[in-house]
Amino acid sequence: MEKEIREINSRLKDYFGEAPRPEDQSGIDYLVETILSQNTNDINRDKAFKKLKEKYDSWTDVENADREELIDTIRIAGLGPTKAERIQESLRITREEVGEYSLDFLNDMDVEDAKAWLEDIPGIGPKTAAIILCFHFDRPVMPVDTHVHRVSKRLGLIPEDTSRKKAHKLLDEEVPDDIKYEFHRLLIEYGRKYCKARHPKCKEGPLSDLCESHLEFKEK
Numbered sequence: 184m185e186k187e188i189r190e191i192n193s194r195l196k197d198y199f200g201e202a203p204r205p206e207d208q209s210g211i212d213y214l215v216e217t218i219l220s221q222n223t224n225d226i227n228r229d230k231a232f233k234k235l236k237e238k239y240d241s242w243t244d245v246e247n248a249d250r251e252e253l254i255d256t257i258r259i260a261g262l263g264p265t266k267a268e269r270i271q272e273s274l275r276i277t278r279e280e281v282g283e284y285s286l287d288f289l290n291d292m293d294v295e296d297a298k299a300w301l302e303d304i305p306g307i308g309p310k311t312a313a314i315i316l317c318f319h320f321d322r323p324v325m326p327v328d329t330h331v332h333r334v335s336k337r338l339g340l341i342p343e344d345t346s347r348k349k350a351h352k353l354l355d356e357e358v359p360d361d362i363k364y365e366f367h368r369l370l371i372e373y374g375r376k377y378c379k380a381r382h383p384k385c386k387e388g389p390l391s392d393l394c395e396s397h398l399e400f401k402e403k
């Protein structure tokens with residue numbers, strides 16, 4: 184499987200170019216931003232994060248903010264009440280357990296322990312934990328969003344009935360550590376542009392000869 188994954192990665196890299204490097208921001212920024220990104224698009228996530236940063240001077244202020252005011256501040260990202268609660272709870276847990284609003288201690292933890300610590304926070308699942316560890320801490324963890332999940336199944340990298348949670352485990356094992364970040368980014372780009380959920384453009388993309396699923400889509 185490693186050979187196939189490296190071939191797919193190499194083709195996508197040739198096609199789309201180098202994956203952009205992650206933004207240089209703190210682990211807590213990633214934590215909050217990733218909560219905001221749940222069930223919305225990048226544009227609304229970024230707008231909500233910007234409003235949050237403009238409204239509050241510190242994470243202490245966010246943790247202690249009036250709940251309704253916080254919901255209103257991040258409204259554009261959707262699911263305001265749920266996300267506001269998750270953000271304030273994450274900040275509280277971090278402050279109480281770590282003594283500050285910082286996740287830097289995760290650097291000293293084994294990857295599995297770091298994942299487990301993050302996933303113990305209510306509302307933080309395998310994808311959020313993987314994004315924080317992969318993007319901010321440069322750890323070899325493969326985040327699986329809806330695009331990575333769908334494309335991986337269609338390409339036969341994971342079985343068709345694999346849940347998102349299980350996909351994290353399988354792809355963590357299968358994707359070589361040195362390409363986890365770029366493979367994640369490239370599969371998202373490919374999924375958005377070609378391997379769309381409803382009408383994949385198999386013939387236009389660079390992977391149809393590697394993928395048997397395209398036969399299902401009855402291309403003209």
Ligand code: SF4
Pocket residue numbers: 334337338377378379383384385386388390391392394395396397
């Ligand atoms: S060939 Fe079609 S189904 Fe297969 S990965 Fe590409 S777009 Fe998706």
